[in-house]
Amino acid sequence: MDASLVLIQFLNGMQLGVLLFLLASGLTLTFGIMDFVNLAHGSLYMIGAFFCASLTFWTGSFVWGLLLAIPCTALVGLAVELSVIRHLYARDHLDHVLATFGLILCFDTLTQLIWGPEGISVPLPDVLDGQVTLLPGIVFPTFRLVIILGGLLVAGGLYWLVNHTKLGMLIRAGASNRTMVGALGIDIQTLFTAVFALGAVLAGLAGMLIAPITEASIGMGNEIIITAFVVIIVGGIGSMKGAFIAALLIGLIDTMGRSFLDDLFKLVMSTEAAETSAPAVSAMLIYILMAVVLAIRPQGLFPPKVR
Amino acid sequence: MADVSTTDPAGGARKLSVASWFMVACLVALAVIPVAIYAGGNAFWLDIATRLVVLSIAAVSLNLILGFGGMVSFGHAAYLGIGAYCVGIPTYHALFGEFELIATNSGIFHVILAVIVSAVFALITGAICLRTKGVYFIMITMAFGQMIFYLFVSLETYGADDGLVITSRSEIPGIDMDNPLAFYFLCYGSLLAVIYLVHRIVNSRFGMVIQGAKGNEDRMRSLGYSTYVYRLAAYVIAGAICGYAGALLGNFTSFISPDMMDWAASGELMFMVILGGTSMVFGPVIGAALFLLLEQLLSAFTVHWHLPFGIMLILTVLFVKGGISGLLARMGRSNG
Amino acid sequence: MASTLLETQELQKRFGGVTATDHVSLQVEEGECHAVIGPNGAGKTTLIAQLSGMLAPDAGTILFNGKNITQLTAQRRSHMGLARSFQITSVFMGLTVLDNVALAVQAHTGHSFHFWRPARQDQALRAPAMEMLEKVRLQDRANDLASEMSHGERRQLEIAMALATGPHLMLLDEPMAGMGPEETARMVETLKSLDGITMLLVEHDMDAVFALADRISVMVYGRLIATGSPAEVRANEEVRQAYLGEAA
Ligand SMILES: Nc1ncnc2c1ncn2[C@@H]1O[C@H](COP(=O)(O)OP(=O)(O)OP(=O)(O)O)[C@@H](O)[C@H]1O
Ligand SMILES: [Mg+2]
Numbered sequence: 099m100d101a102s103l104v105l106i107q108f109l110n111g112m113q114l115g116v117l118l119f120l121l122a123s124g125l126t127l128t129f130g131i132m133d134f135v136n137l138a139h140g141s142l143y144m145i146g147a148f149f150c151a152s153l154t155f156w157t158g159s160f161v162w163g164l165l166l167a168i169p170c171t172a173l174v175g176l177a178v179e180l181s182v183i184r185h186l187y188a189r190d191h192l193d194h195v196l197a198t199f200g201l202i203l204c205f206d207t208l209t210q211l212i213w214g215p216e217g218i219s220v221p222l223p224d225v226l227d228g229q230v231t232l233l234p235g236i237v238f239p240t241f242r243l244v245i246i247l248g249g250l251l252v253a254g255g256l257y258w259l260v261n262h263t264k265l266g267m268l269i270r271a272g273a274s275n276r277t278m279v280g281a282l283g284i285d286i287q288t289l290f291t292a293v294f295a296l297g298a299v300l301a302g303l304a305g306m307l308i309a310p311i312t313e314a315s316i317g318m319g320n321e322i323i324i325t326a327f328v329v330i331i332v333g334g335i336g337s338m339k340g341a342f343i344a345a346l347l348i349g350l351i352d353t354m355g356r357s358f359l360d361d362l363f364k365l366v367m368s369t370e371a372a373e374t375s376a377p378a379v380s381a382m383l384i385y386i387l388m389a390v391v392l393a394i395r396p397q398g399l400f401p402p403k404v405r
Numbered sequence: 406m407a408d409v410s411t412t413d414p415a416g417g418a419r420k421l422s423v424a425s426w427f428m429v430a431c432l433v434a435l436a437v438i439p440v441a442i443y444a445g446g447n448a449f450w451l452d453i454a455t456r457l458v459v460l461s462i463a464a465v466s467l468n469l470i471l472g473f474g475g476m477v478s479f480g481h482a483a484y485l486g487i488g489a490y491c492v493g494i495p496t497y498h499a500l501f502g503e504f505e506l507i508a509t510n511s512g513i514f515h516v517i518l519a520v521i522v523s524a525v526f527a528l529i530t531g532a533i534c535l536r537t538k539g540v541y542f543i544m545i546t547m548a549f550g551q552m553i554f555y556l557f558v559s560l561e562t563y564g565a566d567d568g569l570v571i572t573s574r575s576e577i578p579g580i581d582m583d584n585p586l587a588f589y590f591l592c593y594g595s596l597l598a599v600i601y602l603v604h605r606i607v608n609s610r611f612g613m614v615i616q617g618a619k620g621n622e623d624r625m626r627s628l629g630y631s632t633y634v635y636r637l638a639a640y641v642i643a644g645a646i647c648g649y650a651g652a653l654l655g656n657f658t659s660f661i662s663p664d665m666m667d668w669a670a671s672g673e674l675m676f677m678v679i680l681g682g683t684s685m686v687f688g689p690v691i692g693a694a695l696f697l698l699l700e701q702l703l704s705a706f707t708v709h710w711h712l713p714f715g716i717m718l719i720l721t722v723l724f725v726k727g728g729i730s731g732l733l734a735r736m737g738r739s740n741g
Numbered sequence: 742m743a744s745t746l747l748e749t750q751e752l753q754k755r756f757g758g759v760t761a762t763d764h765v766s767l768q769v770e771e772g773e774c775h776a777v778i779g780p781n782g783a784g785k786t787t788l789i790a791q792l793s794g795m796l797a798p799d800a801g802t803i804l805f806n807g808k809n810i811t812q813l814t815a816q817r818r819s820h821m822g823l824a825r826s827f828q829i830t831s832v833f834m835g836l837t838v839l840d841n842v843a844l845a846v847q848a849h850t851g852h853s854f855h856f857w858r859p860a861r862q863d864q865a866l867r868a869p870a871m872e873m874l875e876k877v878r879l880q881d882r883a884n885d886l887a888s889e890m891s892h893g894e895r896r897q898l899e900i901a902m903a904l905a906t907g908p909h910l911m912l913l914d915e916p917m918a919g920m921g922p923e924e925t926a927r928m929v930e931t932l933k934s935l936d937g938i939t940m941l942l943v944e945h946d947m948d949a950v951f952a953l954a955d956r957i958s959v960m961v962y963g964r965l966i967a968t969g970s971p972a973e974v975r976a977n978e979e980v981r982q983a984y985l986g987e988a989a
Contacts, residue, residue: 129540135540135543135544182719182723185723186722186723189722191477191539191540191543192477192543192679193722195477195479195543195675196672196675196676196679196718196721196722197718197719197722197723199672199675199676199718200714200715200716200717200718200719200722201715201719202669202715203711203712203714203715203718204711204712204715204716204719206711207709207711207712207715208712210709211709211712320668320669324547324548324551324668327544327547327548328548330544331541331544331545331548335540335541335544374561374562377559377560377561378556378559378560380559381552381555381556381558381559382552382555382556385548385549385551385552385555386552388545388548389530389533389549392533392536392537392545393533393536396536396537396541397537397541605856605857605859606856606857608859608860608861609855609856609857609858609859609860610847610853610854610855610858610860610863610866611853611854611855611856612856612860613840613843613844613847613853613860614844614847614853616833616835616836617833617836617844620833620834620835620836621831621833623795623815623827623831624827624831624832624833625848626794626795626814626815626816626819627793627794627795627815627816627819627824627825627827628819628844628845628848628902628906629816629819629820629848629849629906630816630848630853631814631816635853635854638854
């Protein structure tokens, strides 16, 4: 294990963590405020990626593609909220889970019908496509660095939104006291719709940012959404701060585990044993972390104070 | 086992007759129709029926915790996978050597292994999941299911995400597992046994406790019940039964892969339970049947059958309360 | 003088800025019916929740029969002889009346890891359950679903369930809540007939309280402001101002 590899994997872990935060923040908002569980959150991530891909080809620029994909994803979020989601708020979680599971099936098939079964790779402009030299001898892809910085920027924006704006005040009031929001004369239904659309945009943005690295593909949201669940479970469902810290933690642990666990294992066991067991353990690492956190704190690391 | 358990036996006296006749009719149909078609030279429907019966066992086990215990587990397919790999891995080693301890084709061993490993996994994960409630429980069961999924994806020896071919089925004395009819009746008999077992459990003292804890856990604790241990026991029983179903499934498909325990598979199991209705032990069998029929029908029209299926799922949730057996129960009530 | 069955010392519970139980020290004597009255939001339900073990106090101790039970779980306390009824009716709607009570009996007849024998044919559960139903005069409705009962009958059922656990002390959270005058009278009669069982009764219905209580404690904003015989409490100036005044 040399230091430069550790630094690079650290940054890769940060990049994953930031994406996880974009997904988890929307989940935790919809849960904290509407008490709603959205399995189809990963579908919005996928939709964001596909919109971004198409719009990048249409405009000829990834930046424009991304900027235009954001309102498109918001519209999809709105449509879903208005047609299905809002009828479910009053139902129990089992109904949320089943209906949004149905939504996933619809989204996956519709996406396939529109964009075809193959993934679409998204080209980056030259400025973003290169590498930057961080330290002498250590280079890192520019775009990944952009993801990290962009994600942190969004996190800062969310922090500001939740803590210093009227919408944020409503969000916090909604999370702690529904009737109070009603008493303030604010239309709670509109608030819910807005929050859902915001969550959709955040998830879509994560998809847009990852698309140039992986590619936009059918079902891409269905794997990462579970990791995002682990994030909000560990962080404490409903807590923005918890989502942020847990997202970075899990991004780092997952990435570092996959790259360095076999080296660690080799210190205590034979090379052969390490090479067979390390992949298995690193595949389960974040779930083991989740189990440990829950065993100690069933409500997660930062449970929201008022629910 | 003429009577089906219901959560409310009083109304039961009336609706029991409708529901239990329906159940008997279904079970007889399951024993006769696929076999008759098979005898007529068409093997396809026996295949479907075998899958139906095996998935029904899994769904009935899920309903024990979901319907009767109120534990919304979204990771139940993991046990199907565990059970299947408990067949696949020993037969793999029986063929290619290593791990002599478990290398065998013995079906009895496979089943015992599947049940024990599933029970242990349920015990460990259940002990953690059941400390939490509501959404936490749903997501954590889902995450643990996915953990097992990734575990098998990472196991190169057993084919990773390409899966593993089971070259020879489990050997059970007295049963020719390669004969489709014999195998079908093994599965069918297992389903009857599992329905009866769950029926007895649900109506026993233990069953009353888990149903009470579903209704109002605080009430149960103030009556003096340590609900946690009873729920955990139910969780373990359900996992063990589903592990058994997994062992059958592994034998049936002869090809196993992590995909069978993907969370989409758990979602399908859950859908079967809800569709069939959670208030009767037998309900999930109807749900599984409807699910497989739907799958056949829709996929005959279009390869994109997930779309109409997804829409139906959403509409079911929005408009049908209590699923099919809930409908049946309501029918029985208004008739009676 | 009878001995003290239940005692709280400086019991404290806060919810954010609200102090729901503020240094509450209370004694319930063996055999008495001790009423706790107070306006809405005074903290009566919170007190019962702490006594029954559903809520952990922030500070203070609870003694039952001289033993410190502050840290014990609700189920342990139930087995020591503490039973409670809930302000919001908590019966099992999907079960019959008899099943409801049988479930309560079952909690106190050994463990429930019996997976095979049908519980509904178990005379060891059914017979005592029927007896409890007779005590609250619901025996005729034994086989009806709890969901088919009237509100008043469900409240009676709730009492039968608490009784079925064989309690020394019953914590009753507004058993008459939402009842008409006739149902209330029936409930008063039921509770009167349960001699030998100590009761901590939270109730808003003053007629019922004065009919049943041997002693009354008055709770306002989480604090006990007075304890005494019904006559003493009625005469207490502070109580009149804080509570009875506005009720009258
Ligand atoms: N779980 C909780 N979280 C936050 N605040 C609570 C909680 N439970 C009770 N409170 C608050 O504590 C105070 C006391 O409530 P409690 O229910 O004990 O009152 P009460 O005397 O039973 O009232 P009532 O006569 O209406 O039943 C109230 O201000 C209530 O809002
Ligand atoms: Mg109260």
